[in-house]
Amino acid sequence: xxxxxxxxxxxxxxxxxxxxxxxxxxxxxxxxxxxxxxxxxxxxxxxxxxxxxxxxxxxxxxxxxxxxxxxxxxxxxxxxxxxxxxxxxxxxxxxxxxxxxxxxxxxxxxxxxxxxxxxxxxxx
Numbered sequence: 001x002x003x004x005x006x007x008x009x010x011x012x013x014x015x016x017x018x019x020x021x022x023x024x025x026x027x028x029x030x031x032x033x034x035x036x037x038x039x040x041x042x043x044x045x046x047x048x049x050x051x052x053x054x055x056x057x058x059x060x061x062x063x064x065x066x067x068x069x070x071x072x073x074x075x076x077x078x079x080x081x082x083x084x085x086x087x088x089x090x091x092x093x094x095x096x097x098x099x100x101x102x103x104x105x106x107x108x109x110x111x112x113x114x115x116x117x118x119x120x121x122x123x124x
Contacts (some may be wrong), residue, residue, distance in 0.1 A: 021069070026108070
């Protein structure tokens with residue numbers, strides 16, 4: 001097994017990239033603040049009035065609709081609770097730009113069976 005450390009990171013790989021973090025719970029908040037503090041262009045997509053909305057509003061400039069955050073992003077980090085992943089994915093799917101990377105930090109609910117664009121999804 002290879003362990004990666006700070007010396008393995010190439011910050012230039014994301015230079016100029018727009019990063020959308022969808023969700024602002026324990027994982028989304030940590031990723032968004034870390035990337036922002038590291039100088040990256042980060043936009044947070046969080047449901048207006050959702051559990052994390054007030055915290056996000058104090059700490060970042062959140063987009064009240066995840067699809068707005070995802071539109072035009074080069075990297076989209078799906079950091080919403082498992083039970084919300086399917087609905088959030090379906091809401092942003094058509095706005096994903098060609099060549100964008102969709103990142104899941106966890107995904108107990110994601111596997112196969114849906115989509116007009118060849119992507120598939122099943123929720124357990």
